[in-house]
Amino acid sequence: MIICDDKKCTGCAACFNVCPKGCIAMTFNERNELSPTIDADKCVNCGACQRVCPVNKLVEKIPSAKCYACYAPEERDSSSSGGIAAELAKLFISKGDCVCGAVYENGTVHHKIVESEEELPKLKGSKYVQSYIDDIYKQIKVKLKDKNVLFVGTPCQVAGLRNFVGRSDRLYCVDLICHGGTSHRYLDAILPKKDGELSFRKNGDIAVRLDDDVVKYSGEYIAAFLKMMSYRECCYSCRYADTERVGDITLGDFWGIKDFPETEKGVSIALVNTEKGTAMFDAIKSGLYCEERQLNEALGGNPQLSRPSIPHKHRDLFMKTVNRKGFVKAVHKSMKKEMVKLTIKKIVFSSKLLTKLYGALR
Ligand SMILES: Cc1cc2nc3c(=O)[nH]c(=O)nc-3n(C[C@H](O)[C@H](O)[C@H](O)COP(=O)(O)OP(=O)(O)OC[C@H]3O[C@@H](n4cnc5c(N)ncnc54)[C@H](O)[C@@H]3O)c2cc1C
Ligand code: SF4
Ligand code: SF4
Ligand code: SF4
Structure with a gap:
């Protein structure tokens, strides 16, 4: 049985969640993408997985009503962008409600429900x-x-959740502006250990860090991510890369904004798309620095x-190489130009460090 076109599958796992017989497993396919595998002996052909799949049953997209450039002064230093996601999470927890977002625990990045203030930093x-x-x-x-x-998640995850839950007055969704999802297998290939605090953006810099130490081959991982090499196949035809959105609020980085204070510290774009989105945004607005802007500017x-x-x-070359030679070698083979730049950067950086050390020793 086929749930949807394999190259369009986003790995949202709605099918896995809905199967009444528990006969779907999410496993990595030959492109290293997490995808459903059905145990044919247990499947009763009920069709629930096909009906819930957002590739078959499109989730309504809503034109965004308002566009804001904003940041949360209390949260942005410890967030990736303007800290709006953290401000919204605090709002829900303060009312005794729940927040579900991505955490790094026990060696994996996974979605988790958080119900206490203590767990919010994760x-x-x-x-x-x-x-x-x-x-x-x-x-x-159940919640x-x-x-x-x-x-809070990528638009394809929001779509999977919306199809799974159906209409609910209690569900509030934030979708992220998203340029692509990289396989967890590639991250596993460079992480030296399973514990510690994982971060990708700190002090305006982007790198894979565990407990503040930049991980070996972080440059390769980030280059493949930023240069659009390592995404799922479906990301290159993503139906959510649009100003019409599936979230009540959409969050991203307001890259290139003009005439705005302290842009180097992080400015978020917040698209407020629905009535629920308006209610959420109005509830946090007084704690934000916020300016309404034209969508065109974003x-x-x-x-x-x-x-x-x-x-x-060179994505074809990367895909041909990655399973034979491993992630790091595949990046070096398919991104030669970028890797030379990275090596030069490392040499300059380490010589600056050596100069500093030498200065300190003298
Ligand atoms: C895979 C990915 C690609 C992105 N691509 C773009 C882009 O192209 N352009 C752009 O403007 N912004 C992009 N973003 C969004 C951007 O990085 C910020 O998350 C966003 O600006 C909100 O910033 P913040 O400071 O409010 O929250 P942040 O501190 O960034 O917190 C982000 C929230 O998103 C959730 N989250 C974190 N990681 C993931 C994940 N892997 N999957 C699902 N949810 C997650 C967390 O639970 C948290 O609630 C992307 C984010 C992700 C995860
Ligand atoms: S058809 Fe029904 S039983 Fe079979 S995999 Fe899909 S949801 Fe599960
Ligand atoms: S429901 Fe999601 S994971 Fe399942 S087949 Fe459809 S897109 Fe893929
Ligand atoms: S680019 Fe689209 S399909 Fe890919 S992870 Fe992001 S939202 Fe999902």
């Missing part, structure tokens, strides 16, 4: 990898019986609001 920060959804939609559905839930710096990512010109 949600902060963008983890630039496709997070494991596991059975989180089922857990959210929705007596609580509001704020879900489009220039953020191509993912108007079109999907364009694959790196």
